[in-house]
Amino acid sequence: MKSSFAVVERRAEQAVKFFYSHLFWHNPDIRELFPASPEDMERQRDRLFAALTHVVSRIDDDSLGPYLRDLGRDHRKFLVGPEHYAVVGSSLLAALAETSGAAWTPRVEKTWAEAYQVVADAMLAGAAASEDPPWWDAEVVRHLRYGEDVAVLTLRPHLPFPHLPGQYAGVSSDRVPRTWRTYSLGNAPRADGTVDLHVSRIQGGRLSPALVAETRPGEVLRMGAAGGRLTFRRTDRPVSLIAAGTGWAPVRAILEYLVEHPPDQDVRLFVVARDGAHLYDRPLIDTYAASCRWLGVTYITPAPGQHRNQATDRLATALSHRGLWPDQDVYLSGPAPFIGETAHVLEELGARPDRLFHDRVPAVGTGNGPGGRPLGFGEWFLHRPAPHWHDPAARTPE
Ligand code: HEM
Structure with a gap:
């Protein structure tokens, strides 16, 4: 199985094309489930196929169980039903057979088929066991713009929407049908059940320009179940929170939680922005800093007139002044390349990798795949890119 996968990896583009051609040719109705725009479809090719091959080839990994359960639950929001799994499996096997050449033997085929079945069964079980709705309709009750590029949307889900401080959720709008994007939730759970989405407009993106510039109060969006691992773990260690952009x-959300449940240890917040205008929540942060003895804040922006890359250097300097990294829990949030780069700096400074918390799966469009393509989910695991978060050329459509 591994050797056939190695062959497929080298010919991934061909395998992916074959997979989708096969799937849509034999099941024309399934095309309706996928995004209409060719760009989104191109991206989806990466995501679904790369995830399929990634997951199936790592079938023995214990952490896959919970992931597949949630993935199956979340596929309901794409209108995927139990009847679709077998046909996707057939097309996957057909694509692998076509691409693997001599490495495709009856034994290899049997192994892949069994592995796919295990994955499909785990996802189907996750979908069947879930008590959550397939998605939450959520009305926009407030829409605040911060400059041209950032908006904070307050949504009121029609049913209770469980989430923890630090999590994110998939979001979709009828303005861009069947296109889902992931946004972090900017608040700890509230008594009135509303949630804030912080949306940064991605140039050339599909959903974010609509959410930032067009969406109005009264509109109804769809939200998928909250997910993500950037949730606060209370320990008796000092904490550093490091955020860039709408990260x-x-x-x-974590800070809101801490304000309600004050920690014994000190907390240092580093907020990185490309310029002062992008520190859109500064008044709130300053209020917290003034009223919470345990909180210290460092704002990082480039010096006036300097390129925004300078913020990275300034952050590295500020982090080196904080010291005592091995003793801390660190929560990191921002574009995926920023996380990679900052985690590297922190490890050099002595931070322990098991105390660095961030979401490994990048929000769509924050990464960059080979050849400048947006980075697919599976691709992220297979080929982590070199970090260039400040390079404007590396910003890709979401
Ligand atoms: C059985 C193994 C499968 C795996 C490992 C898998 C994996 C994935 C992953 C990782 C994503 C991206 C998730 C996200 O962005 O939230 C995705 C999206 C999607 N998958 Fe699956 N999937 C599987 C089966 C299926 C099946 C049977 C269908 C039915 C046709 C399907 C249709 C879709 C659709 C429509 C999307 C969303 C497209 C988009 O937002 O661009 N998947 N899948």
Whole structure:
């Protein structure tokens, strides 16, 4: 199985094309479940196929169980039903057979088929066991713009929407049908059940420009179940929170939680922005800093007139001044390359990898795949990119 996968990896593009052609040719109705735009479809090719091959080839990994359960639950929001799994499996096997050449033997085929079945069964079981609705309709009750590029949308889900401070959720709008994007939730759970989405407009993106510039109060969006591992773990260690851009949202949610449940140890917040105008929540942060003895804040922006890359250097300097990294829990949030780069700096400074918390799966469009393509989910695991978060050329459509 591993050797056939190695062959497929080298010919991934061909395998992916074959997979979708086969799937849509034999099951024309299934095309309706996928995004209409060719760009989104291109991205989806990466995501679904890369995830399929990634997951199936790592079938022995214990951490897959909970992941597949949630993935199956979440596929209901794409209108995927039990009847679709077998046909996707057939097309996957057909694509692997076509691409693997001599490495495809009856034994290899049997192993892949069995592995796919295990994955499909785990996802189907997750979907069947879930008591959550397939998605939550959520009305926009407030829409605040911060400059051209950032908006904070307050949504009121029609049913209770369980989430923890620091999590994110998939979001979709009828303005861009069947296109889902992931946004962090910028608040700890509230008594009135509303949630804030912090949305940064991605140039050339599909959903974010609609959410930032067009969506109005009264509109109804769809939300998938909350997920993500950037949730606060209380320990008796000091804490550093490091946020860049709208990566501020989950950190804001964690801070809200901490304000309600004050920690014994000190907390240092680093907020990184490309310029002062992008520190859109500064008044709130300053209020917290003034009223919470345990909180210290460092704002990082480039010096006036300097390129925004300078913020990275300034952050590295500020982090080196904090010291005592091995003793701390660190929560990191921002574009995926920013996380990679900052985690590297922190490890050099002595931070322990098991005390660095961030979401490994990038929000769509924050990464960059080979050849400048947006990074697919599976691809992220297979080929982590070199970090260039400040390079504008590396910003890709979401
Ligand atoms: C059985 C193994 C499967 C795996 C491992 C898998 C994996 C994935 C992953 C990782 C994503 C991206 C998730 C996200 O963005 O939230 C995805 C999206 C999707 N999958 Fe699956 N999937 C499987 C089966 C299926 C089946 C049977 C269908 C039915 C046609 C399907 C249709 C879709 C659709 C429509 C999307 C969303 C497309 C988009 O947002 O661009 N998947 N899948």
